[in-house]
Amino acid sequence: MAKIKLKQIGSPIRRPESQKQILIGLGLGKMHRVVEVEDTAEVRGALAKLPHMVAVVD
Numbered sequence: 071m072a073k074i075k076l077k078q079i080g081s082p083i084r085r086p087e088s089q090k091q092i093l094i095g096l097g098l099g100k101m102h103r104v105v106e107v108e109d110t111a112e113v114r115g116a117l118a119k120l121p122h123m124v125a126v127v128d
Contacts, residue, residue: 072109078102080123092116093123 078098082090090099096116097105104127107113117124 073106074109074113075104075106075127076117077104077125077127078123079125080120082123085123089120089123092120096124098124 076096076098078093078101081101082093082099093099096107096113097103117126
């Protein structure tokens with residue numbers, strides 16, 4: 071499977087609990103943290119819900 075790198079660019083402070091849980095599920099939670107995850111439909115769906123908080127890094 072292909073992998074993609076995600077970087078958290080937005081703070082979870084004053085965000086709905088569901089958005090915080092999505093960040094934790096992706097392995098993020100602190101600013102500027104970078105994780106490498108499998109490129110699946112589930113991950114792409116989570117990214118679609120948090121375009122203001124998570125960016126794909128090359």
